[in-house]
Amino acid sequence: MLRHSLLLLYRNFLRAKSYFTINLIGLTAGLVCTLLIYLWVVDELRMNQFHEKDDRLYQVMEHQQYADEIMTTTSTPGLLAETLKADYPEVEHAATTTWIQDYTLSVGELNVKAKGYSVGPDFFNIFSFRLLQGQPDQVLKDKLSIVISRDLAIKLYGTDQAQGKTLELQHDKSFTVSGVFEGTPRHSSLQFDFVTSFELFKEENEWVRQWGNNGPSTLITLKAGTDANAFAEKIKELVKSKNEQTNVTLFLQRYSERYLHSRFENGKPAGGRIEYVRLFSIIAAFILLIACINFMNLSTARASRKAREVGIKKSVGAQRQSLIAQFLAESMVMTLLAVVLAWVLVWAMLPVFNQVTDKKMILDFSDPQLLLGLVAIIVFTGVVAGSYPALYLSGFQPAAVLKGEVKGSWGELWARKGLVVFQFALSVVLIVSVLVIYRQIEFVQTQNLGYNKEHLIYFPLEGRVREQRETFLQQVRQVPGVLQATTMGHNLLGRNNNTSGLNWDGKDPEAGILFENISADYGVLATLGLEMAEGRFFSEEFGADSTKIIFNEAAIRVMGLDEPIGKTIRLWDEYDMQIIGVVKDFHFQSLHDAVNPLFFRLSPDNTWTAMIRLDANREKEALTALEKFYKEFNPGFTFDYKFQDVEYARQYA
Structure with a gap:
């Protein structure tokens, strides 16, 4: 049967190269998308499953x-x-x-x-x-x-x-x-x-x-x-x-x-990456179905050319079951060819796909789960794509075919139209799904965070940079293309370092409020592009700012302070800190979460991260000059910087 199917497929290819090529390209394109998504979904589902004490x-x-x-x-x-x-x-x-x-x-x-x-x-x-x-x-x-x-x-x-x-x-x-x-x-x-x-x-x-x-x-x-x-x-x-x-x-x-289930809303589980796994799984299924329906429509559209073959075979005794098996076998062979081509394309595209998805996926043919999934995709595609053409073509009556009287019934006509409508509906759903994903990505990228993440780099304070932090900042601000430079406790990319050790007049003794605690230098406001709601930020013009504190608007709201500037709070039952300013709320955690209470305290010795704002028109020049300066200032350490906007986007990849 396989040899016969291959021979027929070869002859059909010689007779209708354009049809064969279009069908093969359509199936291959659908399978490439499906296989890439399948690899990604399997990789996601396997994360952290290897630990022996997982249960x-x-x-x-x-x-x-x-x-x-x-x-x-x-x-x-x-x-x-x-x-x-x-x-x-x-x-x-x-x-x-x-x-x-x-x-x-x-x-x-x-x-x-x-x-x-x-x-x-x-x-x-x-x-x-x-x-x-x-x-x-x-x-x-x-x-x-x-x-x-x-x-x-x-x-x-x-x-x-x-x-x-x-x-x-x-x-x-x-x-x-x-x-x-x-x-x-x-x-x-x-x-x-x-x-x-x-x-x-x-x-x-x-x-x-x-x-x-x-x-x-x-x-x-x-x-x-x-x-x-x-x-x-x-x-x-x-x-x-x-x-x-x-x-x-x-x-x-x-x-x-x-x-996969890392997201919570108001203390309740609210999904996480599992939502993308489900969404992309549905998208992969839709893409494969669209490719299969396209195959069906192209096959039934050539019914008149296949009719004589069916008529002759039936006239010499061929049963409908054998014809169905033949057409399904042809479909399966076409699917196998498409899978081989798709696999080659996936192999070629995988390095780029890994880079885009921030993964390390490989094609491991010794992986039973991968092979099982591949076989399932082949069987599903071959059977679904070949089922309707096989049933439709094998139903021709030999006498009518040989007399040239083959005409599609109303049922057959409506079936083909139904397939086209179904394919169109799937395409619309697919387009809508892609638009939803695009809008989510666009929202993440364009959302106003309350600070300017563009052209902002950060790197850890190490060696001489940490020991002579102030000297480093003074000199780095002179580097061509550097607009601002400062140091702070962390880079605002989701790290939590919070405390409940604050007391103030009027505080509810039952209220245990946690505040994000960020150690800051004088230049944080200007470097990040934060805005003050009232009061001022730390300044070298004032000599006693180490005993001052700055909150965000969210903190002032939960503290219930109407006129916060000038009021004193007690920090860790040890320090009396005077409020000198309130910064406008900005996102320092996931966009899924509301902005939480936060305070800045002037503590340069407890800062671990350098933040540098670059001139957008001289970024490349500035980075080259910075690397040279860093190596001279801090020998033995590498200038290992990251862009704030890139790492921010990576959190939602």
């Missing part, structure tokens, strides 16, 4: 109660993990994680930039990142130990046998390599090159040791048989019991579910 692995989350809404976040107190493990027998392992920026690791004269996290000692007992050297419960016991990836070990030492060797972090502290791990799988949302001990991070950052401050993430594995819902209810009020000033409740979310 017991949870992220501890917070619901933060504000005046008129609940904000949900992964930011938790730095003391939470150790408390959970020590006080709750249901917890098998618990670890804190916090990103510590991209750091420079040095061995002799060799400097390598790498992405790192500061993590608790149970980290490798919780996650299934395979250790090549070292034991999971031992590698992070020492505060000056570091665990590096195999690739990083080879870069630094020329070999993956790095355990026991030493290196410098940020040309500052010396660490001993206590372990080497295989690397992070591409299906891990947590990507890093090294980890250090959270105990060291906690020792160096006093705010981490206070229950009223948030920032790190907390991960736990529960003991087998533990009821996760009952345990979540048990720890719900834990943070409140440690800090009466906060209005926070805890809950658990399965770690493997977090990637």
Whole structure:
């Protein structure tokens, strides 16, 4: 049958090259789109599914109660993990994680930039990142130990046998390599090159040791048989019991579910990336159906040319079932050819597609899920595309065909018209879906954030730049093409560092309000393009601004202050801070969330990120000059900058 179908297909190709080519191109185009979306959907669904303790692995989350809404976040107190493990027998392992920026690791004269996290000692007992050297419960016991990836070990030492060797972090502290791990799988949302001990991070950052401050993430594995819902209810009020000033409740979310279901609205699950997975799955199905219907219409449109073949075969005894099988086989062969061409095109397009989607997808024919999906697509396409033409053509009466009296019935005519209408309707739905996605992307890109993200770069303060921050800023402002420069606590791209440690006259003692806390330099307002609602920003013209504080409008609303300028608040039960200004609200978290309360405090020594605004007309020139200046000012460190607008867009990719 297959040989016969191939022979007929070849003869049909010789007789009708244009028809064959059009049909093949249509099917191939539809399959290319379908296969690319299928690869993306499978990749999304596999994220974080590889951990061995997946069924017991949870992220501890917070619901933060504000005046008129609940904000949900992964930011938790730095003391939470150790408390959970020590006080709750249901917890098998618990670890804190916090990103510590991209750091420079040095061995002799060799400097390598790498992405790192500061993590608790149970980290490798919780996650299934395979250790090549070292034991999971031992590698992070020492505060000056570091665990590096195999690739990083080879870069630094020329070999993956790095355990026991030493290196410098940020040309500052010396660490001993206590372990080497295989690397992070591409299906891990947590990507890093090294980890250090959270105990060291906690020792160096006093705010981490206070229950009223948030920032790190907390991960736990529960003991087998533990009821996760009952345990979540048990720890719900834990943070409140440690800090009466906060209005926070805890809950658990399965770690493997977090990637696709990360969005919450007013404390309720509201989807996340899973919405895009569903939407693009529907789009892929529509595209494939449109391609199949196009194949059907082209096949039935040539019915008169196939009629004589059907008539002759029926007149010599061919049964309708055998003709249906023949036409379905021809359709299946055409589908196989289209799949082969589509696969070649997908292979060629995949690098660009990966770049656009920020993925690392590969075509792995040893992957059973990929092969099963491919077979399903082939069978579905072949059967659906060939079913109607097979039924239609095999129904011709031989006598009428041979006399040249073949005429389509009203039912057949309406069926073909129905297919065209259905194809048109699918196309309209597809276009509307694409427009919805486009409008969402356009909304994200054009939404007024309250600050100017264009032509703004940022990079971490390292080495001499951090030690001589003020000198660096003075000199960098002289670089051609640089308009403004400042330093601040973080880059406004979703990182949470909040506190409830504020008191003021008239505060409701039951109100536990969390404020985002941003350390700032004098130039933040001008560099970011923020606007003042009232009052002023920090200025070097005033000598005592270190005891001043600036809130956003959202903070003033929840505090209930009518005339805030000049009023005094108490910070962390230690500092009396006078309000000198109110900035207009700006987005520093997801656009899905309302703008939350925030305050700036003048604390240049606690800033970690440099922000530089470039002249739009001299951007390339400015970057070249900046890189040269940076290398001269800060030898041993690379000028590793990022554009604010690009990283902002990446959050919604």
